[in-house]
Amino acid sequence: MKHVITLIPGDGIGPEVTESVVRIFKAAGLQIDWERHDAGVTAFDKTEETLPVALLDSIKRNKVALKGPVTTPIGQGFTSVNVGLRKALDLYANLRPVRNLPGVTSRYTDIDLIIVRENTEDLYAGLEHEVIPGVVESLKIITERASTNIARFAFDFAVKYQRKKITAIHKANIMKLSDGLFLDSCRAVARDHMDDIAYEERIVDAACMHLVMHPEKMDVLLLPNLYGDIVSDLCAGLVGGLGVVPGANFGRDSAVFEAVHGSAPDIALANLANPTALLLSGLMMLDHIGEHEVAAKIRAGLDAVLMKGAIRTRDLGGDATTTAFTDAICREVHA
Numbered sequence: 001m002k003h004v005i006t007l008i009p010g011d012g013i014g015p016e017v018t019e020s021v022v023r024i025f026k027a028a029g030l031q032i033d034w035e036r037h038d039a040g041v042t043a044f045d046k047t048e049e050t051l052p053v054a055l056l057d058s059i060k061r062n063k064v065a066l067k068g069p070v071t072t073p074i075g076q077g078f079t080s081v082n083v084g085l086r087k088a089l090d091l092y093a094n095l096r097p098v099r100n101l102p103g104v105t106s107r108y109t110d111i112d113l114i115i116v117r118e119n120t121e122d123l124y125a126g127l128e129h130e131v132i133p134g135v136v137e138s139l140k141i142i143t144e145r146a147s148t149n150i151a152r153f154a155f156d157f158a159v160k161y162q163r164k165k166i167t168a169i170h171k172a173n174i175m176k177l178s179d180g181l182f183l184d185s186c187r188a189v190a191r192d193h194m195d196d197i198a199y200e201e202r203i204v205d206a207a208c209m210h211l212v213m214h215p216e217k218m219d220v221l222l223l224p225n226l227y228g229d230i231v232s233d234l235c236a237g238l239v240g241g242l243g244v245v246p247g248a249n250f251g252r253d254s255a256v257f258e259a260v261h262g263s264a265p266d267i268a269l270a271n272l273a274n275p276t277a278l279l280l281s282g283l284m285m286l287d288h289i290g291e292h293e294v295a296a297k298i299r300a301g302l303d304a305v306l307m308k309g310a311i312r313t314r315d316l317g318g319d320a321t322t323t324a325f326t327d328a329i330c331r332e333v334h335a
């Protein structure tokens, strides 16, 4: 069956890692019509829009997109395209499985964590203003609706994939109203699952320490947007770094698959990026569209290359280029 999927190459290392995934999918025999769209600075240069309407229309039509990282300027410039996309399509749930990969040595073994991050509000609302010179205010928006939706998503996921425990992560001792509402919403959903899923709560700072000391004792993490962002990078560090952790953004109508990492401008255009994180995001996408067999075949090919260990990218201790690593996986999966 032929699929039509929106592809956002992005910028920085985005074009290199998306091209890698496109090549591997082709080598595995998948028939995909990619609808390529620019976003962020690359789109602005052509259309003076950072999040073009044509891109949003393409995702709405196809319901599925694979997205490379798009740079957000720090401290100035346009607002985040990544956040804008999630808001525009109401991609309210960000799912990030964090697992050890075969052959990839890290400080920990047997890591199997699921991060469920609220994706539409919190300090990411981007509502900031200057009160008087020298004093600024950022608004942290937490709603019962969004908190309940993300909690439901986490519990539904936990039930479907037979997970044992959900940990809601917060700072409600300090932000009693906002994080308090987040917790109240999680508790209300947890009460409906008292018989099937264990539920606990941890303050974000203590949760970080616990994750570093005993990550094997955590299972599904349920977080508001900002803590979700920070804890995601921490968890990536547990299993070998940002080059190996995938992600997916789910809405009610569409889903956008993207790695946890950003555009990594320090290694862009150098053929050094590890495409594994985006490839694993792409495999989540294949499972989502029902291509389980091909996903399993590619996964086996990736595992084989990582296990052999001779060809791996610099972030994993090797010296292979993105292209050489991609070629190796293509040889494994060739249809």
Ligand code: ATP
Pocket: 013, 017, 071, 072, 233, 242, 243, 260, 261, 262, 263, 264, 265, 266, 267, 272, 273, 274, 275, 277, 315
């Ligand atoms: P953002 O806030 O936009 O998510 P970030 O601050 O998390 O970005 P990244 O761009 O994700 O930063 O990258 C941080 C560093 O991790 C990079 O500078 C790069 O060295 C490394 N890195 C990230 N992704 C990869 C990758 N796919 N392959 C190799 N190294 C990577």
